[in-house]
Amino acid sequence: MKKxxxxxxxxxxIASGAYLFVYIYRWEWHRxxxxxxxxxxxxVGLCTALVLRRVTSMDERLRSTAGxxxxxxxxxxxxxxxxxxxxxxxxxxESLDRTHIFIPxxxxxxxxxxxxxxxxxxxxxxxxxxxxEEQLATDLQGIAFPVTxxxxxxxxxLAGADDCADDPSLRVLLGPAATRAxx
Amino acid sequence: xxxxxxxLAAAVLTGIGIxxxxxxxxxxxxxxxxxxxxxxxxxxxxxxxEAVREEMARGLISTCRLxxxxxxxxxxxxxxxxxxxxxxxxxxxxxxxxxxxxxxxSDTRVQHLLADVRTLETITPEGDDSSR
Numbered sequence: 001m002k003k004x005x006x007x008x009x010x011x012x013x014i015a016s017g018a019y020l021f022v023y024i025y026r027w028e029w030h031r032x033x034x035x036x037x038x039x040x041x042x043x044v045g046l047c048t049a050l051v052l053r054r055v056t057s058m059d060e061r062l063r064s065t066a067g068x069x070x071x072x073x074x075x076x077x078x079x080x081x082x083x084x085x086x087x088x089x090x091x092x093x094e095s096l097d098r099t100h101i102f103i104p105x106x107x108x109x110x111x112x113x114x115x116x117x118x119x120x121x122x123x124x125x126x127x128x129x130x131x132x133e134e135q136l137a138t139d140l141q142g143i144a145f146p147v148t149x150x151x152x153x154x155x156x157x158l159a160g161a162d163d164c165a166d167d168p169s170l171r172v173l174l175g176p177a178a179t180r181a182x183x
Numbered sequence: 184x185x186x187x188x189x190x191l192a193a194a195v196l197t198g199i200g201i202x203x204x205x206x207x208x209x210x211x212x213x214x215x216x217x218x219x220x221x222x223x224x225x226x227x228x229x230x231x232x233e234a235v236r237e238e239m240a241r242g243l244i245s246t247c248r249l250x251x252x253x254x255x256x257x258x259x260x261x262x263x264x265x266x267x268x269x270x271x272x273x274x275x276x277x278x279x280x281x282x283x284x285x286x287x288x289s290d291t292r293v294q295h296l297l298a299d300v301r302t303l304e305t306i307t308p309e310g311d312d313s314s315r
Binding site: 028030 | 200207283287290
């Protein structure tokens with residue numbers, strides 16, 4: 001199959017090259033351009049195949065020669081070697097002055113600070129609620145509407161007329177609103 | 184050694200090819216006698232509607248005659264047979280122009296149109312300088 005592919009490629013290369021000359025000879029430029037593109041494509045394909053074949057053969061030769069020189073028992077040596085387990089290596093003291101611990105420390109610090117802030121907010125919210133409401137009620141009392149009416153009724157106006165204006169007990173009974181209206 | 188021989192052969196073939204092309208692709212202009220003309224008979228095949236065959240053929244001829252700097256003589260474009268057209272160019276074309284015109288007409292310049300040059304000859308008033 002490989003030989004057939006090579007044969008087809010070489011025949012296509014020769015034929016397209018020959019037709020390129022023929023079409024140029026006949027002044028048929030469009031056909032010459034098309035065949036020229038085909039010629040170039042075939043040439044690039046064949047050259048690539050040649051290079052790949054050479055690389056493959058070199059690789060196989062290297063594998064065949066170098067494979068015998070390797071000492072056996074690589075897996076056993078790996079298993080026999082001491083295993084170094086050092087988790088969180090970036091926290092080791094000799095690495096503390098390195099820049100690469102900055103990011104983990106920053107991330108961890110941010111997490112801790114966020115937790116503390118959340119805790120403070122919860123405690124403050126639960127403790128301050130009762131006191132704040134009491135203070136608010138006290139402040140609102142100062143600006144609340146008076147219990148008595150601001151405008152005297154007709155009866156109060158009549159009672160506070162000139163005939164009864166000098167009666168202090170009646171004035172106390174009517175309150176300040178009727179007294180102000182009369183004046 | 185084999186590679187050297189193959190490379191030499193390829194180089195020699197290429198050199199010969201270029202040498203042949205050099206003489207064939209010359210664009211030398213040879214003055215033609217006064218009153219000379221060139222008759223062309225063309226077989227045209229088309230993959231489109233047959234009704235546009237003549238129009239496409241005219242387009243191809245108009246394109247190609249610009250390359251050789253010759254005009255189609257008025258009313259000389261005739262349909263000789265089914266798919267065969269003829270026209271006359273004036274002034275007559277020299278050998279190099281005839282090659283160029285033949286190549287242009289036979290080329291795939293117009294899509295879906297193939298033209299085969301049956302006759303392409305230059306006729307001079309003396310009658311002894313006709314060439315195909």
